[in-house]
Amino acid sequence: MTDTLSASVPSAVGDHEIAQERRIVTAVPGPKSEALHARRLEVVSGGVGTTLPIYIDRAHDAIVVDVDGNQFIDLGGGIGVMGVGHTNDAVVAAVQEQVAKVTHTLFTVTPYEPYVRVAELLVKHTPGDHAKKVVLVNSGAEALENAVKIARKHTGRNGVAVLDHGYHGRTNLTMAMNFKAMPYNLGFGPFAGDVYHAPNSYPFHDGLTGAEAAKRTISYLEKRVGAQDLACLVAEPIQGEGGFIVPAEGYLLALQEWCTANGIVFVADEVQSGVARTGAWYASEHFGLVPDMITTAKGIAGGMVLAGVVGRAEIMDSAHAGGLGGTYGGNPVACAAAIAVFEQIEQRGLLHEAARIEGTLVPLLRELQAKHPAIGDVRGIGAMIAIEFVDPETHEPDAATVSRVAAAAAQHGVLVLTAGTYGNVIRFLPPLVITDELLREAVAVLDTVLSEA
Missing domain, CATH: 3.40.640.10 (Type I PLP-dependent aspartate aminotransferase-like (Major domain))
Structure with missing residues (x-):
């Protein structure tokens, strides 16, 4: 598996163009993000947590780009905020x-x-x-x-x-x-x-x-x-x-x-x-x-x-x-x-696009579940989908695997959010404009990191 997807149609944002593709060009986090994080630690309250210390410079639709030039497929969408996509032109x-x-x-x-x-x-x-x-x-x-x-x-x-x-x-x-x-x-x-x-x-x-x-x-x-x-x-x-x-x-x-x-x-x-x-x-x-x-x-x-x-x-x-x-x-x-x-x-018919995302993502995740017994449940409606991880034998929550998978996915250019009372859920809140191509690639990354985990 490569960490660079073949180029798709770029999206214009001001003077920038952001191709809707995953592209990792430095370590994650990269040197510029690490420098910014050092500055942050000096002045921002420790109570403001950091899931992943990559610092975003720009974004469009379902791709966010950090200050080091790494491009990530965003399956969290600002915790569901970016339904119409990042920097939607009309907005x-x-x-x-x-x-x-x-x-x-x-x-x-x-x-x-x-x-x-x-x-x-x-x-x-x-x-x-x-x-x-x-x-x-x-x-x-x-x-x-x-x-x-x-x-x-x-x-x-x-x-x-x-x-x-x-x-x-x-x-x-x-x-x-x-x-x-x-x-x-x-x-x-x-x-x-x-x-x-x-x-x-x-x-x-x-x-x-x-x-x-x-x-x-x-x-x-x-x-x-x-x-x-x-x-x-x-x-x-x-x-x-x-x-x-x-x-x-x-x-x-x-x-x-x-x-x-x-x-x-x-x-x-x-x-x-x-x-x-x-x-x-x-x-x-x-x-x-x-x-x-x-x-x-x-x-x-x-x-x-x-x-x-x-x-x-x-x-x-x-x-x-x-x-x-x-x-x-x-x-x-x-x-x-x-x-x-x-x-x-x-x-843009985004109600239908949410249904499309469910129709694409849920079958892919069920295939993932069939390969990885730690995935106990696939659930959700529209573009609000989750997988819950449990120990296959005891049915106890498996938060450790979730943490490893989320961290490893980010290294490969896929951003996912964790959730659940016991921290054992990965949730998907992608922008409603995300393509099926990006969804398939993101799940392929999860498949790879789950195998490694």
């Missing part, structure tokens, strides 16, 4: 145009049209034809904070239910909502109260049907908390950091029906799974869900900083004037980028 143009017009005024003081347009697009593309309203903020964690406080205001209740293996952010409230302590929560308490963790649906491990898993979750919450004290239940339709756990059929719908019957706001955390990632605008659609509120971020603005909460109008209007907002929330430049992202998804 770049929208940002350039907007930044020359107005970069900031604060929407709650002197508003502007791009914020309104993003809200209209979110109302249109989230599940349900009921009246909806929107608040725009900066990050997924901030969106979750706002969803919870709106639900509390609407219901007059305090309790927040979340599911095991869930991840929701690094703020005080969202840390309390996380399942995994290390590295997100450890030593950062005390945390916000009235947050209750309930068992989830994890078909690969629990073997339960959706109805059985839902009964277990609901029974726990009714006994441990009491439905009458819950303001909301927050669930990721497909759990992200938890390892791309796809729940058993009917599980989420049963939870939503229970919430509706008990006046509990059902919040779908679609920070990672939304904005065309799974082949639907929002992953809730795959499960027949019409959430009361949806949180959205990551892929919404092509790398610009933007997030939001979309919810039933009567719930969103529960907050008093001035109760929602923030200095940078719904920044006009980020909103311009988001508008371009929505247009690109429609114009």
Whole structure:
């Protein structure tokens, strides 16, 4: 296997051209990355971790190029942010145009049209034809904070239910909502109260049907908390950091029906799974869900900083004037980028492209699973796919192999992300514009490094 792919059609980015090919020309990390990393260690907090100390200089579509000139196939996409591809031409143009017009005024003081347009697009593309309203903020964690406080205001209740293996952010409230302590929560308490963790649906491990898993979750919450004290239940339709756990059929719908019957706001955390990632605008659609509120971020603005909460109008209007907002929330430049992202998804048929990626990647990974028994499960929807590693005999999580494979793949020019409560999952979040050729080559690299591992 060579570490240089034959040249494909280059993609223009400003004065640069980036061929959509893998190319390793130095050690990884190379000398320029190593020099930058030495500078980083002097001035950047050690709490800001480094998965791989390569420093990216430029990128386009599914290829990122480091300061040493190495080109990597990006199967992580900025943890799902780059759905329309790195430096998408339309997004770049929208940002350039907007930044020359107005970069900031604060929407709650002197508003502007791009914020309104993003809200209209979110109302249109989230599940349900009921009246909806929107608040725009900066990050997924901030969106979750706002969803919870709106639900509390609407219901007059305090309790927040979340599911095991869930991840929701690094703020005080969202840390309390996380399942995994290390590295997100450890030593950062005390945390916000009235947050209750309930068992989830994890078909690969629990073997339960959706109805059985839902009964277990609901029974726990009714006994441990009491439905009458819950303001909301927050669930990721497909759990992200938890390892791309796809729940058993009917599980989420049963939870939503229970919430509706008990006046509990059902919040779908679609920070990672939304904005065309799974082949639907929002992953809730795959499960027949019409959430009361949806949180959205990551892929919404092509790398610009933007997030939001979309919810039933009567719930969103529960907050008093001035109760929602923030200095940078719904920044006009980020909103311009988001508008371009929505247009690109429609114009380039990226919902279908996500389905194409699943159709290409899943069979390749199942072939890999057949050759390497440490791969216990292949799962996911659209361009949100994962493989879980376990000891073939004991079924115990195998994080060591995952770490070795991810590190070795990077040496060969393929960037993958790890995940899972036990660190034993490799997840794939490629840009939706990635070619089948690059996907096949990336899996071939994984095959090679798995054999070596």
